[in-house]
Each structure stands twice: as C-alpha cells, then as structure tokens.
Amino acid sequence: MSAPLLSLRGVTAYYGAIAALKGVDVDVNAGEIVTLIGANGAGKSTLMMTIFGAPQARDGSIVYDGQDITRMPTHEIARLKIAQSPEGRRIFGRMSVLENLKMGAAVTGFAHYDEDLERMFAIFPRLKERANQRGGTLSGGEQQMLAIARALMSRPRLLLLDEPSLGLAPLVAKQIFSVVADLNREEGLTVFLVEQNAYHALKLAHRGYVMVNGKITLSGQGRELLERPEVRAAYLEGGR
Amino acid sequence: MEYFAQQLVYGLTLGSVYGLIAIGYTMVYGIIGMINFAHGDVFMVGAFLSLIVYLVLVAIGITFVPIALLLVLVIAMMLTALYGWTVERIAYRPLRGSFRLAPLISAIGMSIFLQNYVQVAQGPYLKPLPPVVTGGFKFGAAEGFTVNVSNVQLIIVLTTIVLMAVFSLIVGKTNFGRAQRACEQDRKMAALLGVDVDRTISLTFVLGATLASVAGLMYLLYYGVVDFYIGFVAGVKAFTAAVLGGIGSLPGAMLGGLLIGLIEIFWGAYVSGAWKDVAAFSILIIVLIFMPNGLLGRPEVEKV
Numbered sequence: 192m193s194a195p196l197l198s199l200r201g202v203t204a205y206y207g208a209i210a211a212l213k214g215v216d217v218d219v220n221a222g223e224i225v226t227l228i229g230a231n232g233a234g235k236s237t238l239m240m241t242i243f244g245a246p247q248a249r250d251g252s253i254v255y256d257g258q259d260i261t262r263m264p265t266h267e268i269a270r271l272k273i274a275q276s277p278e279g280r281r282i283f284g285r286m287s288v289l290e291n292l293k294m295g296a297a298v299t300g301f302a303h304y305d306e307d308l309e310r311m312f313a314i315f316p317r318l319k320e321r322a323n324q325r326g327g328t329l330s331g332g333e334q335q336m337l338a339i340a341r342a343l344m345s346r347p348r349l350l351l352l353d354e355p356s357l358g359l360a361p362l363v364a365k366q367i368f369s370v371v372a373d374l375n376r377e378e379g380l381t382v383f384l385v386e387q388n389a390y391h392a393l394k395l396a397h398r399g400y401v402m403v404n405g406k407i408t409l410s411g412q413g414r415e416l417l418e419r420p421e422v423r424a425a426y427l428e429g430g431r
Numbered sequence: 432m433e434y435f436a437q438q439l440v441y442g443l444t445l446g447s448v449y450g451l452i453a454i455g456y457t458m459v460y461g462i463i464g465m466i467n468f469a470h471g472d473v474f475m476v477g478a479f480l481s482l483i484v485y486l487v488l489v490a491i492g493i494t495f496v497p498i499a500l501l502l503v504l505v506i507a508m509m510l511t512a513l514y515g516w517t518v519e520r521i522a523y524r525p526l527r528g529s530f531r532l533a534p535l536i537s538a539i540g541m542s543i544f545l546q547n548y549v550q551v552a553q554g555p556y557l558k559p560l561p562p563v564v565t566g567g568f569k570f571g572a573a574e575g576f577t578v579n580v581s582n583v584q585l586i587i588v589l590t591t592i593v594l595m596a597v598f599s600l601i602v603g604k605t606n607f608g609r610a611q612r613a614c615e616q617d618r619k620m621a622a623l624l625g626v627d628v629d630r631t632i633s634l635t636f637v638l639g640a641t642l643a644s645v646a647g648l649m650y651l652l653y654y655g656v657v658d659f660y661i662g663f664v665a666g667v668k669a670f671t672a673a674v675l676g677g678i679g680s681l682p683g684a685m686l687g688g689l690l691i692g693l694i695e696i697f698w699g700a701y702v703s704g705a706w707k708d709v710a711a712f713s714i715l716i717i718v719l720i721f722m723p724n725g726l727l728g729r730p731e732v733e734k735v
Contacts, residue, residue, distance in 0.1 A: 243623055269625035281620040283613055285729075294613055297606055298625035345624070 194257065196221040196349055196381050197242070197273075201251035204234075204241045211237040213405040214251065219349065219383050224375050226384040226392040226413065228426055229402035235385040236278040238402070239353045242383075243268050243275060255349070270298050274347035278354050278385075280338040284327025288318055291326050291337055295344030303346065311340040314370055332363035339367070343374075349381045350374075356388045364388065368395050389426035393417045401426075433576030438700045439693075444584045444653065446692025447591035451646035452669035453676070453684035454598065455515075455639025461615045461679040462635050463527075468538040469518050471666015472545035473640050477511040477647030478657045479549060482560055484510075496563055500648075507644045514545075515640025516633055524629065542663075549659040557656040564652055587649045594645060595685055598638075602681060611635060615679070668695075668711070675715050677728020686726060690714075 195218040204212040211234045219225045229235050241248050242255075244265045253261045260268050274295070283291050292311065296304050312319035315336040321329060329337060335355055342350055352371065356364035368391055374380040386392035393399050393413045401409040401422060409416065416422050452474050459467040484506045488499050522541045526533045567581035602608035613621040614631045622628050650665070651657055672691040676683025691711050698710035718726065 245619060245622065264627075265619075265622040266625050266627045269623055275623050277620065277623060281617050281623075283616045283620070285616055286609070286612065290609060293606075293609060294621075294624050294626075297610070341624070 193221070194254075195219055196256055197383065198254045199238075199242070199251065200254075202238070202241060202248045202253060203250045204237055204246050204248050206237075206246070211405055212241060212248070215402075215405070215407055217383075217400055217407065219381060221348070221381050222375075222379050223398060224371070224382040224384060224396045226386055226396035226399045227402055228386055228389040228392055228399060228422075230425070231387065233402045234405040235402055236353055237405075239275060239277065239351050239383075239385055242273075242351065269345070272345070272347050273349045273351070274342035274345045275351040276335075276338040276342045276353060276355065277351075278357075280331075280334045282326040282329070282334045282337055282341075284325065286326055288322050288324055288326060288329070288337055291341050292318075292344050295341035298345045304344075307344050307346065311343060314374075315340055332359050332367075335359060335363075335367060339370070347380070349383065351383050351385075353385045354387060355384070356386065356391065364391070371395065389422070390417070393422075433571070433578060434700070436571070436576075436578045438696050440578060440580050440584055441700075442693035442696035443689065444587050444692070445696060446689035447587050448646045448649050448653070448665070448688075449669045449672045449692050450685045450688025451591055451594065451642045451649070452665060453672040453688045454595075454681060455643050456670050456673040457676070457678055457681060457684040458611075458635050458639050460673070462611065462632055463523070463534070465523070465534045466538065466670065467518075467523075467636075467639075468535070468666070469522070469541035469545060470639065470643060471664075471669065472542045472549075472662035473511060473515055473518065474643040474647050474650075474665055474669075475657070475659065475662025476514050476545060476549065477507055477640070477644030478651045478661065479553060479558070479647075480510045480644065481507040481648040481651050482558060482657060485560065485563070500563070500652075504645065504648055507648055508641045511640045511644030511647070512637045515636040515643070518545075518640075519633055519636040524632075542666075546659050546662065553659065555659065557658045559656050560651055562655060583652050587653060590645065590649065594642065598642070599681065601638075607631075607634065671711065671715050675718055675725055677725030680725070680727045680729065683725055683727035690726075 197219040199215055199217040202212055202215045203210060215238060227235050227238065240246065242253055244263055248261050252259060255271060255273060260271070283294065292308060296307060317333055318336055318340055321333060326334065326337060339352070339355065355367050371382055372395055375382055384392055384396060393416050396413040399411065399413050399416045400407050401416070409419065409422065452471065455470045456467065459465065459470070481503050484503045485499065488502055493499050493502065518541055522537045523534045526537055564583045564586060567579055570578045570580065602611060610621060610626045610631050613626055614628055618628050650661065668691055669688065672687035673684045675690060676685070676687025694711050694714055695707045699707040
C-alpha cells in the first residue's frame with residue numbers, strides 16, 4: 192500500500208503550559224473519508240489547526256504528500272493543495288460571498304476561477320442567490336456552505352472539515368454530509384472530518400479515530416466503531 | 432461670500448494633507464489594531480526627503496519643474512516607504528503577540544527617535560524651499576468678488592483626489608486589497624487561505640508611508656518650510672481625523688481629514704485663530720459622545 196496522504200506521528204501541541212495534544216498518531220489515505228470524534232475540549236480542533244502549523248507541533252512529525260510540513264508556516268501549508276473549513280466557519284463577515292470565494296481561489300492564482308465558481312454554485316445553489324450579500328448576514332447553514340465552498344475553491348486534494356454540522360438544523364447538516372460524500376465518491380476528494388455528531392460522522396467515514404484528552408484512544412473502520420460499546424456509551428446513546 | 436469661498440479653498444487644501452496622512456493611521460489600526468504614533472514622523476521624514484531629493488535634482492541640473500516634481504514624488508515615495516517598512520520591521524513585528532501596550536510604547540519610542548534623528552541630521556531650524564510652483568487662478572472676478580486658487584493648492588487637491596481613487600481601487604478590487612481586508616477581519620483565517628500575513632502587514636505600512644510622503648511633499652510645496660517637529664502636530668491632527676471619521680474606515684479617514692482641515696480654517700477665519708485646535712478637538716469629542724465609532728466607523732459588534 193502506498194504512503195498515506197497525511198501522516199501524523201507523536202504530535203504534541205501546547206497552549207502555554209497546557210498540553211492540548213499528547214502524542215497523536217493519525218493517518219489519512221488518499222481517497223478516504225477519515226473522521227475524528229471526541230467530546231468537547233478533547234483537542235480535535237487543536238489537531239486540525241496544528242496540521243496547519245497554528246499552533247505548531249512541539250514534538251512529532253506531520254507529513255503531507257511526502258513532505259514534512261511540521262515546521263512550515265501556515266500560509267505555505269495552505270498552498271500545498273490542503274484546505275480547511277475551520278471550527279466556527281470563520282467567514283469574512285464584511286466581505287461578500289463572492290469575495291470570500293475569491294479568497295479561497297487566491298492560492299490557485301485564479302487559474303480555474305470561473306469554472307470552479309460555477310461548480311460551487313451548482314453544489315450550493317443558495318450561495319448563488321446570496322453572491323453579493325455580505326458574509327456576516329448569512330444564516331449559519333449558509334455560512335457553513337460558504338466555508339466549505341471557500342475551501343474547495345483552492346482545489347484541495349485534502350479537505351479538513353471541522354464540525355460542519357455544529358449549530359445547524361438536522362436537515363441542513365444532512366445536506367452538508369451528503370455533499371461531502373458526493374465529493375469523495377465522484378472526485379476522489381480526501382476528507383479529514385472532525386465531528387461531535389459521532390453517529391453521522393462514523394456512518395459517513397471509511398475510518399475513524401476517537402480522541403480523549405489529547406490522545407487517540409480508539410481507531411477502526413467507521414461501521415465497526417459504531418458498534419463498539421464504549422463508543423456507543425460515550426458518544427452515541429443519549430448524545431444524539 | 433468671497434471670504435467664505437476663499438476659506439473653503441484653504442480648508443480643502445489643508446484637509447487633503449490631513450486626509451492623506453490619516454489613511455496611514457486608519458489602515459494600520461485596521462490590520463493590527465494599533466495606533467502607529469510614528470506615522471506623523473514618517474510624514475515629516477517624507478517632507479525632508481522631498482526637500483533633499485529636490486535640491487539634489489536641482490544640483491544635477493534637472494530644473495524643469497513638472498519633471499523635477501514628478502521625480503521628487505516618485506523617489507520620495509520609495510524612500511519613505513522604506514522608512515515605513517523598516518519601522519514596522521524593527522519596532523512592531525518583534526512585539527507581535529506581546530501584550531497590547533507593548534507596540535504602542537514602541538511606537539512612541541520610534542516617533543521620538545525619528546524626530547531626534549532628523550533634528551540631529553538636519554539641524555533644529557526651519558528648512559526653506561524657494562517657491563517652486565507659482566501662479567494661480569482668480570475666480571469670480573465678473574461677479575464682483577475674487578477667490579484666489581494657487582497652482583499649489585490645485586495640485587494638492589487634485590493629487591489627493593487621484594491618489595485616493597487609486598488607493599480605494601487597490602483596497603477594493605485587487606488581490607492584495609482583498610488579502611489586506613481579510614487580515615483585518617481574521618488574520619488566522621487569512622493565513623489558512625495562503626495569505627502571508629506578515630508580508631501583508633508590511634505592505635500596509637509601506638502603502639501608508641507612501642501616502643504620507645506625498646502629504647509631506649504637498650506640505651513642503653504649500654508652506655515652503657519644514658522642520659523636525661511638523662510630524663508631531665500634523666500627526667496628531669491626522670490621527671484625530673482618522674478617529675473622527677471612524678478609525679479603521681478608509682472613507683472615514685478621507686472625510687475626517689477634510690473636516691478637520693475645514694474646521695480649523697473656518698474657526699480661524701470666523702472666530703479666533705488662537706482657538707482653532709480647541710475647536711477641532713471639541714468637535715471630535717462631541718462627535719465621539721454621540722457616535723462612538725466615528726462618522727463612518729462600523730460598530731464593534733457583528734452578527735455572527
């Protein structure tokens with residue numbers, strides 16, 4: 192089997208003196224959807240940001256597509272066909288939807304801008320209706336769509352998705368998950384998904400990791416994890 | 432009427448200079464949330480550089496005024512931009528991520544340093560420039576009143592209008608402008624999208640310094656003298672203009688600059704020359720009481 196697209200080994204990260212990640216090993220193979228589930232504050236979002244060097248990992252290594260990116264500045268990582276739709280969406284509220292999308296396309300030098308824009312509008316027709324509206328005036332679901340579309344505008348091979356269902360109506364969340372599944376199936380987009388909604392995430396993903404307190408405690412096939420009693424007890428029953 | 436129109440001309444000229452400087456304050460505040468107290472002194476350095484470049488050009492025989500002025504403009508812009516860039520590099524960037532007051536203290540230090548440096552290098556006295564641009568127009572002679580508009584005033588107002596238009600275009604439409612606004616709103620997200628934040632901040636300082644150097648040249652042409660202290664006074668006024676217009680807002684800085692210039696001139700003309708600064712600051716305070724974000728500033732709270 193070929194080397195994973197993204198490979199983390201023994202990654203630690205700190206906020207001041209507090210260890211947020213305590214030696215994390217994760218592999219994401221090309222073409223996979225891999226999910227990371229865990230409780231609030233387990234370190235999932237920190238891991239996503241650490242992959243992008245903000246904060247940088249203190250120990251361990253992060254290898255993407257054969258290249259060690261552990262010490263690379265954030266903006267250079269962003270130019271390696273790896274994109275992130277971060278926690279809290281982080282839409283530029285005082286920019287129009289179009290400008291937000293242009294921000295995503297900037298790393299490609301706008302080489303396929305028109306084509307990609309049409310594609311995004313086909314996937315998320317709501318964004319087309321709102322194209323000239325300011326990002327800050329969109330609803331939560333629309334902002335999430337915009338965050339994903341903005342990430343996709345950079346034509347990534349690997350998409351990091353942090354809590355795309357947070358705060359969304361179940362129907363909207365479902366729609367977003369189905370978009371992710373389609374992109375993976377039809378275009379071979381590799382996805383690393385962080386979710387609190389463990390049930391949906393594990394059903395969608397090929398493989399999953401469970402994070403507790405900055406450590407990976409369990410990993411396996413998505414379906415298989417869904418059946419594990421400790422996962423059911425901690426993240427599914429009553430939590431859904 | 433005649434008197435009023437004449438004062439209006441003075442006010443617009445002065446307001447243009449303030450507006451050009453105010454943009455530098457407002458842009459830097461927008462992107463790193465800090466008042467760059469050294470910006471007024473960068474303006475002063477720009478005025479000195481303009482003077483020096485002009486004298487050098489005359490010494491090497493370039494005396495045709497339009498060509499000389501254009502060269503002065505371009506060379507002084509580049510040299511002043513270098514100052515702006517250096518100030519950010521050595522006084523502010525190392526303090527990024529430090530406590531909030533650190534870069535502010537550093538800015539005050541930089542301001543004092545630039546003043547003293549110019550005072551030592553150029554001497555403490557007023558440096559004169561012989562009138563370079565002379566002549567002007569008279570308006571309204573047929574209607575029974577005359578308003579004088581000198582060529583210098585015309586150049587200042589027109590240059591300011593052109594620069595502000597170009598500048599609005601850069602910020603509004605170009606990739607750099609978009610990246611710049613992205614950094615203002617969310618630096619971390621901008622980096623996640625491949626924006627080199629440090630470089631964008633540097634370029635913001637460079638742009639601000641460039642406009643300040645133009646203001647410096649205009650000031651030099653208009654008043655004909657410069658000294659090491661002009662940056663402090665003009666800086667305070669321009670900073671006031673930026674706050675009045677709404678700090679962080681570009682149109683606000685332009686509007687604020689114009690208003691401060693007009694208030695100063697009209698107060699001096701109709702009330703008392705001695706109290707014109709008091710008038711400008713009183714109006715600032717009154718505006719801030721009723722509109723805490725300034726005239727065109729945006730409220731701090733955003734819909735999330």
